[in-house]
Amino acid sequence: MDGEELLKTAATHAGQLPGAGLEHPFGPDWEVFKVRGKVFMLMTEVPGRPVVILKSDPAEARALREQYEHITPGYHMNKKHWITVEGGDAVDEELVGELVTESYRLVVGGLPKSQRPVDPHTYGRRS
Template identity: 45%
Template sequence: MDFQQLRRYCLAKPGAIEDFPFGDDTHVIKVGGKMFALLTEKEQIPHISLKGEPEFSELLRAQYDAVKPGYHLNKRHWNTAEMDGSLPEEEVKGWIDLSYQLVVKGLKKAVRDELLM
């Protein structure tokens, strides 16, 4: 997936918005005011940071060389994936879905209910 494909997939989630608190080159995708994805590009290679359950995050790091502990994030819960062509697109989409679901799950009930409307 290229940068724009990642960005569009994230922004297609209900309630997803894009924010730039760290500068124009760091796209932060949020739901309910909480980040679920962070997109950057280094040397024309997209990188996406996603939230995951700690055990699953470690498993992904062991399975894929392109998946590292979250850059400048809580390394127990966040991974950064380098989109170098080695990661299966459907798996990356699944990781985005999981990150979104984990963040939504942590939102207040009223905010979650609003997303379903």
Template identity: 50%
Template sequence: MKAEALKAACLAFPGAGEEFPFDESNSVFKVRGKIFALSRLGATPLRVSLKCDPDIAVKLRLEYPAITGGYHLNKKHWNTVVLDGSVPEQLVLEMIEDSYDLVVSRLPRREQEKLNWVALSRE
């Protein structure tokens, strides 16, 4: 997966946006002010950190050497994925969606409903 595809995948969700709170080279993808993905899009190799259910996070780390505990993040809830081709792209896309969904599930119901309305209006 290339940086452009990673960025597009993260921004494809309702309410998703990109910010640069740390510096101009670290993209932080948020929904309603909450982080669901982080990446230095210009880095080689390309990496992305994603929120993950703790039980699933451990299983993914055991199955794929390119998936490790979140770099500078709570390793119980975050994984960092090296996008070197060893993790199937479809799995990476599913992990991005799961990360977004985890964050949205923690938002107040009113915010979730607004996001659902935006998603329905896009269809």
């Protein structure tokens, strides 16, 4: 998957999540997806390379960085809790969808129960 496909896939997936919305608080070069006012995904270009920045469980983030050369610590974010995804051979639509959903679930899980658009413990999980 190339960088442009990565951005399109991530944006399409994020836009379908309950309560998700797109904003541009940092200008037109940054697409910021939020749920109930909390960021779960950012998209931009880092020196000409399209990237998607997502929240991730610290242990999962470490494992993803070890497994995929196109997944690195979060650009301009807490390196322990965020990852940056670039386009690459091992990055496919399924992986991007899973990472976007997991980022969303982590953020929703931090919201007060009354504000959660879905149950973060069950949403998007395969049975």
